Amino acid sequence: MKIIFKYILKYKIFFLLNFISIILISCGEIIIPYIIGKYVINNVDYMKEHFIKMILILCFLVILAFTGHLIINFCSAKISSLIFKDLSTLIFSKIQNFSITEIKNIGVSKLMNRTTTNIYQIMSFVSNFYKSAIISPIMLIISLFCIYLISFKLAYTIFITIPFFIFMLFFLVKKNYNLSMKQQQKAEEINSIIRQNILGIKVIKSLNQEKYEKKKFEKINSKYKKLIINFFISMVSIEPLFYLLLNTSIILTTGIGATLIKKNAYNDTGLKIGDLYNCINLQYHVLFSILNFLLLFMMFPKTLICVKNLEQILNTQTENLNKYLEKEKIGKIKKLEFKNVCFKYPDSQKMILEDINFEVNSSELIAFVGKTGSGKTTLVNLIPRLIEPTKGQIQINGINITNFNINKLREKIGFVSQKNILFKGTIFSNLLFGKKNASEIEMLEKAEIAQAHEFIKSKKNQLKEEISELGLNLSGGQKQRLSLTRAFLKEPDIYIFDDSFSALDYKTDSIIRKTLLNKIKNSIIIIVAQRLSSIEKADKIVVLVDGKIVNIGKHEELIKKCKIYQDIAFSQRIKEVL
Missing domain, CATH: 1.20.1560.10 (ABC transporter type 1, transmembrane domain)
Structure with missing residues (x-):
C-alpha cells in the first residue's frame, strides 16, 4: 500500500x-x-x-x-x-x-x-x-x-x-x-x-x-x-x-x-x-x-x-536497465553485423536463434527466407532492440548497439512489421509517426513510392480521411502501403521490411521493389520474405532453418547449391528450378 x-x-x-x-x-x-x-x-x-x-x-x-x-x-x-x-x-x-x-x-x-x-x-x-x-x-x-x-x-x-x-x-x-x-x-x-x-x-x-x-x-x-x-x-x-x-x-x-x-x-x-x-x-x-x-x-x-x-x-525489471544511457554517439550507419547471436525466451530452454553471423553494408539489400517458425521475425526484432539477444553481439559500425541510446538507435531504423498497425485518427496523423514535422507534400511524395498516393487521393478528405481503430476501415493492402509510406518518411539508415509486401498484388510489389532500389540509396535494406520473387535482386539472401543459418548467397547461387532454397523456389514455381 x-x-x-x-x-x-x-x-x-x-x-x-x-x-x-x-x-x-x-x-x-x-x-x-x-x-x-x-x-x-x-x-x-x-x-x-x-x-x-x-x-x-x-x-x-x-x-x-x-x-x-x-x-x-x-x-x-x-x-x-x-x-x-x-x-x-x-x-x-x-x-x-x-x-x-x-x-x-x-x-x-x-x-x-x-x-x-x-x-x-x-x-x-x-x-x-x-x-x-x-x-x-x-x-x-x-x-x-x-x-x-x-x-x-x-x-x-x-x-x-x-x-x-x-x-x-x-x-x-x-x-x-x-x-x-x-x-x-x-x-x-x-x-x-x-x-x-x-x-x-x-x-x-x-x-x-x-x-x-x-x-x-x-x-x-x-x-x-x-x-x-x-x-x-x-x-x-x-x-x-x-x-x-x-x-x-x-x-x-x-x-x-x-x-x-x-x-x-x-x-x-x-x-x-x-x-x-x-x-x-x-x-x-x-x-x-x-x-x-x-x-x-x-x-x-x-x-x-x-x-x-x-x-x-x-517492479518488473526491464531487460536492459542501461538502454537509455549513451556511451557512444551513433552517426551514419555504414555497417550492421551479427556476431554469434543467440536468443531464447526467458521461460524456454530451446534456442530460437543460434550462432547467427552475418554482416551487411550501406547500400546493400539483405533478405531472410525460411519456413514458418525458422526465426526470421525474431532476428529482425533484435535490431531495434524490441528484444535482447541471450548471447553474442549486434554491432553497428563496429560498436555494440547496447552502447547507443535506444531512442537514437530507433530513429535510425524504419521498421514495417508483419502486422500493419494503424491508429485511430486520420491518414495524416498516422503518417506523422514516421516524421513528426512532415508536410502534406512530403507525405504524398513518399506515398507515391509506396503506391499509396492513388487510394489517398481517391478518398473524399484525402490525408484528412478518418481511420478507425487498428485501421479496420481499410483493406490489408491499403494498410500495408500506409505502413510503408510511414517508414519512407523517416528516411532512416536501416529499413526493415518484415514480410511487408505479402498483402500487395505482384504488380504493386514489383513496382515498389524497383522504386526502393532507385529511390532509397545509401541505406541498409533488410527484407523478410515469403515470396522469393520479392528478393531475387538482393545482394545477400540468408536461409534460416530452426533458428540456424544454413546458407548465405545470391539468388542464382542458392538456387544451385541450397536444397532448402530449391524446395521453396519449386513450391513457388520459380522458373530456374522448373
Whole structure:
C-alpha cells in the first residue's frame, strides 16, 4: 500500500483542508445535539427566553457542518482523480518501456485490465479513505469521551457493542480478500476471451465457431457470476448486522438511561432526559463511525490485490536497465553485423536463434527466407532492440548497439512489421509517426513510392480521411502501403521490411521493389520474405532453418547449391528450378 500513501502525501494541501473540514463537521454534529439536549429538553424556560439566539446558533452550526462536508467531498474527489491520473501515467510509461518479451510474460489482457479497472478501484478506495479514514476515528473518540462525561454507566453499552463490530470486521476482510483474488483472476480471463474474440472475429465466423465460443464464454462467465454473488452477499450482510447491533445498543442505552432518570427523579443532580437524548445521538456517531471504517476495510482486500497487480508491473525489471544511457554517439550507419547471436525466451530452454553471423553494408539489400517458425521475425526484432539477444553481439559500425541510446538507435531504423498497425485518427496523423514535422507534400511524395498516393487521393478528405481503430476501415493492402509510406518518411539508415509486401498484388510489389532500389540509396535494406520473387535482386539472401543459418548467397547461387532454397523456389514455381 506504499504506492497509495506516497501519492496521498504528495498533495499535502488536501490533508490540511481535510483537517479543517473535520473540525467544522465535529463542531456542527457534536454540539447541535448537545445544545438541544441541554437547553431545549432540559431547560425549556431558558429556550423560551433565548429562542431566536438559540435558533441562530443552531443554524450557524448546521452551516458549519454543511461546509465541512462540502470541503471533505471536494478533497476526496480532487485527490482521487489526481491519483488516478498519476498512476495511469506511471503505469502507461512503464509499459511503454517494456520489451515484447515482458509484455508477453504478463499478457496484453492483464495489462489492459490493470491500467483501467485496477487503478479505478484504487481511486475509489482513496476517495473513501479521505472521507472516512481520518474523520471516523476522530468522531468516534470525541463521541465516546462525551458519553463518558455524561454518564460512564451508559458508556458500558457502547463498549459491549464495539467488540462485535471488530470481530465482524476481521471475519469479513479475510473472507473478502480470498473472494477478491479469485474475482480478479476470473475478470482477467474474461477480458482475455473477449479480446481474442474481437481480434479473431473473422476466423470464428469463417469456421462457424460462434456457438462454441459462446459456450466457452458462458462457462467462465457463470463462474464469475457466482464469485460476484458471494462477494456482494458478504458486503450487503454488513448493513442488517449493523442495524441489529445499533438498535440493540439503543435499547440497552434507553433502558439503562430510563432507570437512572427514574432513580434521580426527585433530585436535580442525576441523569436527565436531555442527557439521555445526547447519549443516543452520540451513540449514532460512534456506531456510524465504526460502520464507515468497516466499509473502508471491506474495500481494502480488493484494493490490496489491485496494488499488488500494479506493483508487479512497476517492479518488473526491464531487460536492459542501461538502454537509455549513451556511451557512444551513433552517426551514419555504414555497417550492421551479427556476431554469434543467440536468443531464447526467458521461460524456454530451446534456442530460437543460434550462432547467427552475418554482416551487411550501406547500400546493400539483405533478405531472410525460411519456413514458418525458422526465426526470421525474431532476428529482425533484435535490431531495434524490441528484444535482447541471450548471447553474442549486434554491432553497428563496429560498436555494440547496447552502447547507443535506444531512442537514437530507433530513429535510425524504419521498421514495417508483419502486422500493419494503424491508429485511430486520420491518414495524416498516422503518417506523422514516421516524421513528426512532415508536410502534406512530403507525405504524398513518399506515398507515391509506396503506391499509396492513388487510394489517398481517391478518398473524399484525402490525408484528412478518418481511420478507425487498428485501421479496420481499410483493406490489408491499403494498410500495408500506409505502413510503408510511414517508414519512407523517416528516411532512416536501416529499413526493415518484415514480410511487408505479402498483402500487395505482384504488380504493386514489383513496382515498389524497383522504386526502393532507385529511390532509397545509401541505406541498409533488410527484407523478410515469403515470396522469393520479392528478393531475387538482393545482394545477400540468408536461409534460416530452426533458428540456424544454413546458407548465405545470391539468388542464382542458392538456387544451385541450397536444397532448402530449391524446395521453396519449386513450391513457388520459380522458373530456374522448373
